[in-house]
Amino acid sequence: MSDERKDGIAQIEALIKEGNLKQAYSVCNKLLLNFPENGKIRGLQKKIEKIVYEQNLKIVKNDLVNLKPLWKEKRYKEIVDKLESLKSYVPGYGPIEKDLFKAKKLYRDQLIDGQKLAVDDYIKNIEKLISENKFQEAVVESKKLLAKIPGHEKVTLLEKKAKDLFVVEKLKENDFLLKSEKFDEIEALLKELIAVNPESGKLKLLLEKASKRQTVALSYEKKDFVFQSFEHIKILAQKKKWEKTIDALIELLKVDPSNMAALELLDKARKKFDKQLTGEVTEKISELQKKFKAQKLNNPKGFIKL
Numbered sequence: 001m002s003d004e005r006k007d008g009i010a011q012i013e014a015l016i017k018e019g020n021l022k023q024a025y026s027v028c029n030k031l032l033l034n035f036p037e038n039g040k041i042r043g044l045q046k047k048i049e050k051i052v053y054e055q056n057l058k059i060v061k062n063d064l065v066n067l068k069p070l071w072k073e074k075r076y077k078e079i080v081d082k083l084e085s086l087k088s089y090v091p092g093y094g095p096i097e098k099d100l101f102k103a104k105k106l107y108r109d110q111l112i113d114g115q116k117l118a119v120d121d122y123i124k125n126i127e128k129l130i131s132e133n134k135f136q137e138a139v140v141e142s143k144k145l146l147a148k149i150p151g152h153e154k155v156t157l158l159e160k161k162a163k164d165l166f167v168v169e170k171l172k173e174n175d176f177l178l179k180s181e182k183f184d185e186i187e188a189l190l191k192e193l194i195a196v197n198p199e200s201g202k203l204k205l206l207l208e209k210a211s212k213r214q215t216v217a218l219s220y221e222k223k224d225f226v227f228q229s230f231e232h233i234k235i236l237a238q239k240k241k242w243e244k245t246i247d248a249l250i251e252l253l254k255v256d257p258s259n260m261a262a263l264e265l266l267d268k269a270r271k272k273f274d275k276q277l278t279g280e281v282t283e284k285i286s287e288l289q290k291k292f293k294a295q296k297l298n299n300p301k302g303f304i305k306l
Helices: 002-018 021-034 039-066 068-072 076-087 094-131 135-148 153-173 175-179 183-196 201-238 242-255 260-298
Strands: none
Touching: 002 021, 002 039, 021 039, 039 068, 039 076, 039 094, 068 076, 076 094, 094 135, 094 153, 135 153, 153 175, 153 183, 175 183, 201 242, 201 260, 242 260
């Protein structure tokens, strides 16, 4: 065991002289597994670490000098990556820690400035779209940016402006429709615009007014229908076409159940129809009796008396 220790130490010293520090360090680690308390081996290990540190420090200092052009060109991301790599070779080296802190701050500021420039360009594009009356495109672009930067005050205002102008434009384009009685088309248009600009009180008011106009129009249509129908029914009644009068009144009352004139006429028509039916039946029976008597006179033997 003693020979192993002596031979190992000799090997380490020889490797250090040769400059093969990596191999020398590996031999130290192996020997320490068997001789963990050996001061000589640990001393050689620390010597290797010191030599490596000094060599690394020399390289690092040289690399720090080589970074100067990057500082001038403000290539902070590359500087941060390089310093992070150098840091692992000389842990705790003050100049690297100082430069790394500075580079990270400058890189962060650079990102913020870059983002600000990008946002400014994006805003200019939205303003351009609005000036060109491309309101829908402006709304779409605004939403894209707000998805990335929620609550951005200027973009939020631009989005609202684009929505309002889009609504105004569409209302002007459809002015004739809005004044017409094509209520289904008006409702579809206004609901489409409300989907674009849900906050628009004007659109909701127009939709409410259109609904009221439709109700009034339907009311007039109903009254006109009832009036025209009732006039036609009165003609049927005058002609004593009671069955048709009853059928027509029943249909009319489906539309206007509280129409007193129709209800009164229906009651009258039913009575008249019943009387008419009774008269027709009586008349038919009378005709049959007359026919029977005539047949009996012509052929008395053809009838059997019970």
